[in-house]
Amino acid sequence: MxxxxxxxxxxxxxxxxxxxxxxxxxxxxxxxxxxxxxxxxxxxxxxxxxxxxxxxxxxxxxxxxxxxxxxxxxxxxxxxxxxxxxxxxxxxxxxxxxxxxxxxxxxxxxxxxxxxxxxxxxxxxxxxxxxxxxxFKGDSYYEGSLCEPVSCVIAAFDAQYHLIPHTYNHKMGIKAGGNMLIVGGTGPMGLLAIDYALHADTKPKRLVVTDIDQAKLDRAKELYPSDEVEVHFVNTKGLSIDEQEKLLNAKVNNEKYDDLFLMISVKPLAEMAGRLMNTDACLNQFAGPVDKSFSADLNFYDIHYNFTHVVGTSGGNAENEAKAAKLIAEHKLxxxxxxxxxxxxxxxxxxxxxxxxxxxxxxxxxxxxxxxxxxxxxxxxxxxxxxxxxxxxxxxxxxxxxxxxxxxxxx
Structure with a gap:
């Protein structure tokens, strides 16, 4: 016993x-x-x-x-x-x-x-x-413990989807060379998402991360530099939704965003993210809402004519975990x-x-x-x-x- x-x-x-x-x-x-x-x-x-x-x-x-x-x-x-x-x-x-x-x-x-x-x-x-x-073949037990949260990030990135041109078929994953937005992205899951966006095989061209805590944004900027991806850390504290929207559009030269991740469940921010979606963009509700009635307005005109998509992911799977374990053991994250x-x-x-x-x-x-x-x-x-x-x-x-x-x- x-x-x-x-x-x-x-x-x-x-x-x-x-x-x-x-x-x-x-x-x-x-x-x-x-x-x-x-x-x-x-x-x-x-x-x-x-x-x-x-x-x-x-x-x-x-x-x-x-x-x-x-x-x-x-x-x-x-x-x-x-x-x-x-x-x-x-x-x-x-x-x-x-x-x-x-x-x-x-x-x-x-x-x-x-x-x-x-x-x-x-x-x-x-x-x-x-x-x-x-x-697990890594060096340390803490690395093994963090395989599960990384698997959640991998699942979210893999669940993104975009149209194959001139078809209604989809290519899974984030858009290579696209614009990515992570809303509320300096918590632990947001930081892991930043790490994965910068070091996975498929990378965005630009990555914009928002938060309302300047110290956390400064720390994230220090921790996650990149020579391959243009990264912006944006403090939205005190800004109205309209001001946030204009600022975030300006960060990508008004091209809007192809992949968007909501790390917090806030209705005005979810609706703003919907307005920031490019044609064929995919919005991921990553954060699990505590409120079972949580909802936000969605533009169905854009869904029909601009082919925008919405997806949600909750946790990873065995394949995601195995991939996370390999990436972490190889010190790629x-x-x-x-x-x-x-x-x-x-x-x-x-x-x-x-x-x-x-x-x-x-x-x-x-x-x-x-x-x-x-x-x-x-x-x-x-x-x-x-x-x-x-x-x-x-x-x-x-x-x-x-x-x-x-x-x-x-x-």
Whole structure:
């Protein structure tokens, strides 16, 4: 029997760390050790909604679930069914979006024995059956944890579509050499989208990123320079919608935009994005609205005569996760740039519930460790960790991760 320490959800705003006795694995299951989990705002939504969430089972009070879905770790024991594909001591990541037709249940939202905020987990058969357990060849566990959010970005870019000239057939993906707009793009997902736009095989000609926080825009500009793409970081704070629209049009010489991504769910901004669409443009509602009745006016004249498109993506799939794992392992994307806080498992509940107030980028949990949340920007530069961060321009790193694993107390 394996004892696991895990953050579990018992209902709305009701989370705590428990010691959980894991049963012996079945022949079609895998026992694994989780090393790190990066925190998603979806977990905050999950905690706020409890049993009202579409992915949670009923009766959480008596049947709590393990929380966390952006995790990486090491395989410990493989059931006989999967021994020809997976091996002990192999590092892994999981694509939690199982995309099943029979149930919305997924890891991190629905299961008693698998979630990222745990020391040990049992990976159920369906994860392997659906190709969602993916070997990871990267250097660091934090890189593995960020494969899932990168997979969401890859899914969004792949879901964009544009007409093949003189046909009604579509070419999937962003328009090569087009104009791209990311609205509200300095949060962690926006930054990952910027990174992918600048380093994927298909790139825009111009990329415009908006936000209302100048410090975050300045930081994004510093983190994501490009010699190949013309990048503009635009502060829209205090501007009316009309003023924003004129400014954003001017950034692309009034050519409008071919690919647009909404990283926030705000009706006036969604409607403005619709007016900024070029002929054959595609608008992606990336942010998941909390309001189930969220809507915005859409110009159907443009849909008919200008062939504009609207798409929404929610999470990635196994193929996206595998692609993310490869890009990250090959250091084509530098996902460490989005990490702003690190913490031990003991601080996971409070941090999950306080994400909107904490702000910043990704919060990274080292599941076997016990230490309070650390904001990287406020680490004493003369401390051991501060000296490591200084070497890496304040950005998380393999060296910083090893320091945490070697020096912080176990939970």
């Amino acid at each position: 394996v004892l696991s320490k895990a953050l579990r959800l018992y209902g709305k705003d009701n989370m705590k760390i428990d010691e959980v006795s894991l049963p012996e694995i079945k022949d079609n299951e895998i026992l694994a050790e989780v090393m790190s989990d990066s925190m998603c705002m979806s977990s905050w939504k999950l905690a706020k909604e409890g049993e009202d969430h579409k992915k949670t089972p009923n009766n959480l009070k008596d049947h709590p679930i393990m929380v966390g879905h952006e995790f990486s770790g090491k395989i410990l024991k493989v059931g006989s069914k999967w021994q020809d594909q997976f091996h002990e001591n192999e590092d892994f990541v999981v694509q939690p979006n199982l995309a099943r037709d029979d149930t919305p249940f997924v890891p991190g939202y629905s299961y008693p024995y698998i979630g990222g905020d745990a020391t040990y987990i049992i990976i159920p058969n369906e994860v392997m059956e659906l190709g969602c357990l993916i070997p 530098d996902v460490a740039k989005v990490i702003t806080h690190v913490l031990g498992l003991n601080a996971a509940a409070e941090t999950t519930l306080s994400q909107p107030e904490i702000g910043g980028g990704k919060k990274l949990i080292y599941t076997h460790k016990k230490f309070d949340r650390i904001e990287l920007a406020k680490v004493d530069p003369d401390s051991e960790l501060g000296k490591i961060l200084k070497k890496h321009n304040g950005i998380w790193s393999h060296e910083a991760e090893q320091w945490i694993l070697n020096n912080m107390p176990d939970i």
